[in-house]
Structure formats: C-alpha cells, structure tokens
Amino acid sequence: MNEPLAERLRPKTLNDYLSQSHLVGKQGSLTPQIKQGLIPSMIFWGPPGTGKTTLANIIATESGRPFYTLSAINSGVKDIRDVIDKAKQSGGLFTTKNPILFIDEIHRFSKSQQDSLLQAVEKGWITLIGATTENPSFEVIPALLSRCQVYILNSFDKNDLETLLKRAVEQDVYLSKKNITLKETNVLLKLSGGDARKLLNIFELIINSEDTDEIIITDESVLKKIQNNTVRYDKTGEQHYDIISAFIKSIRGSDPNAAVYWLARMIEGGEDVKFIARRMLILASEDIGNANPTALVIANNAFQAVAAIGYPESRIILSQCATYLACSPKSNASYMAISNAQQLVKETGDLSVPLDIRNAPTKLMKELGYGEHYKYAHSYENNFANQEFMPDELKGTKLYEPGNNAREKAYLDFLKQRWKDKYNY
Structure with a gap:
C-alpha cells in the first residue's frame, strides 16, 4: 500500500470531482467548454489541495486530448521544447484536439522559461494549463497571462471535506475493509485547512496508527494522534496563508509585537522575502492609506530593498517596515472609495x-x-x-x-x- 490515500481517491471523471461548482458544476463557467471540447489555455489559481492537478487531468480525459505534464520545480526550457515538439507532431495547429500541457507550480518558472511557452500557446500547438498557489498577476509574465484565462479554485468547504472522508471510508480499497466510524470530524476538518490532500493524509496517518480494524474517529482521538501537526511552517501549505493572515491582521490591529512574531515565523520557515514585502505594500495603501501616505513610500522602498538584498539582512528591513506600519494610524477610506466606485460602475454601466x-x-x-x-x-x-x-x-x-x-x-x-x-x- 505504497500509494497514498489521496492518490488512490483521485477522481477520474467530472462526475466524481468534488468542489469548485462555480467552475465545473451544472452552471460552472468551464462546464460547457469541457463538454464541447473547446478548451482555452488557462491558469488555475488556488491554495494547495483544491484539485488543480486533478481537474487538469479530467479535462484532458473528457476532451480526448493528449496530455503532457511538467513540474516547474525540476523542468527547464529544454523540457518545455521537447514537449512542444511532441505536441506539434501529434497534431497541434491542424486539429481542434491539440495536446494539453499541464505545468504544476508555474509561478516557479523564470521569465525565460515562461517566454519559451509563448509561441506554442499563440500558434495553438498546445493548450496550456498552469497551476499556481501564487497570484498570477505577479508571478506569470504579462505576455503569457494575456493568452490565458485565469480560474480561481477555492478551499474545500465543510460539506465537501465530509463527503471526501465518507468516500474514503466507503470506497477506498483498503479502508473499506475496516470498520471505521466517523463520530466526530471537527478537528480533522480544522487541521486540513480546506486542503483535501492534507485531510486525507492526516486521516490515513490516524487509521494506520491503529492496530485494530474497529476504529472510531473522535475529535479527542485525532488530537492525541496529531500533536504537532501545525508546528512546522509549510510555505507551500495552508500555514503559508494562515501565518501571512495573522501577520497582516496584527499590523492592521496596530500590534507590532505580534507582527514581528509572525514575521519571524515566516522568516524561519524560509518564506519568500518579496511575498512578505508585497503584502505589506498592499496593506500600506489598503489599511493605512491617507492616514499616513508615507507608509506607502516606506513599504515600496522596503519591497525594492529586500528584492535586491535577500536573506539574511532583509529580515531587518522587513522588521522595520512591519513595526512602522503597525504603529501608523489606520484608514481604509481609499480602499472603500474604490470598492464603492467599482460597484457603482457595475450597477450603472458606461455613463456618458x-x-x-x-x-x-x-x-x-x-x-x-x-x-x-x-x-x-x-x-x-x-x-x-x-x-x-x-x-x-x-x-x-x-x-x-x-x-x-x-x-x-x-x-x-x-x-x-x-x-x-x-x-x-
């Protein structure tokens, strides 16, 4: 049983696919395109464990297209060119069934690597599907982004996660042989953070730690088994989002002590300095704004400085900026003004x-x-x-x-x- 539970339960068809009803439900924006086989190049943006890779596989299967996959972690320009050459030979420009190239963690590709995709996407030799946990507006080059549709995948909600647990108990080839009772699931769901893969990994760990086939899942039993589950900072998992959220909310709440604590957690975890600085740059305008316009200048200078310097010295600059922003007067008036204005434009249209x-x-x-x-x-x-x-x-x-x-x-x-x-x- 070397294959993880999350992999064994990976959906093979759209009917089995959980969550993301706004994309692939009955009224989903992607549903008619998948049914018609008219698949545009696209970027899937969302947290880990939300089904980006699975959805790409299903789209390829249901549209009857050849499917190639690369990971930005270990692929270079040569690998991209090799796939493009294969794609061109398998049809490409002269068929609507052009191959799909799926690139996981596309935000990790350099500019030159992303540039190498442009012609193939433009000419229709491939249909690109990229997956990213980072905002593509920042991490994908404009030329490539303009050739792709961006679709947002959301974390799994409570109902989806519970359905997934029941599916694991009832349908998995190994777990279905055991007598598993899901008496309480609140702790399991909280630990997952909306990440389906993490939920199944934790669940499998708990099941495998039992030496009996009669297993009752309760909140207390889960806590005993997973004592230190969230201690380690995982910059690719939900802690990446939880801790940056705590950091931003501490600054917004004018608490420099909490802000530098969460900053230290991210630094010790090896978080990208530009990611931290970028979030402070946004906050300087969204939460401070005209209450202290200098905050935006400080945050922008900090972003430029850490981008040039990197670790370890950037920690000092980040700390200076974080404490300055936390101690600044706060106002979201500019943020509310543009939000209200955009809503008004949507309601009233193109007035003269x-x-x-x-x-x-x-x-x-x-x-x-x-x-x-x-x-x-x-x-x-x-x-x-x-x-x-x-x-x-x-x-x-x-x-x-x-x-x-x-x-x-x-x-x-x-x-x-x-x-x-x-x-x-």
Missing part, C-alpha cells in the same frame, strides 16, 4: 462623460461643445471652480469618506469648504 470635461482634440469636437464650459481650476480663487465632474445620473454621489484620523480630518475640512452643499461633507 459630461460635455464640459471631455477632451476636444479636433475642430469637430470643439464645434460639438466638447470642453466648451470647462473651468480651469487654477484660474479661480483658491484654485477651485465649482463644477460638475460626475455623469449627470450620479450628481451628488459621495464615494470617499475621509477616515477618523488627524490627516484625513484635514482632508475633511478641505472638502467641507468646497463641496459641503454638493456631497454633504
């Missing part, structure tokens, strides 16, 4: 730009009144002219509400002086 503030580069446009009544702010007292800048349908809509901090209170006073009647500041 008022004629007064349209660009008028041609004579015809000027004759049509483009920009005719625009008031140049610097020509007025205090560099301000009371003019409408919103579409007619949205006059008076307030999207930015300054936060309750010293700097944004000054912004509020500024806005009250100019827009009190219009925006009710």
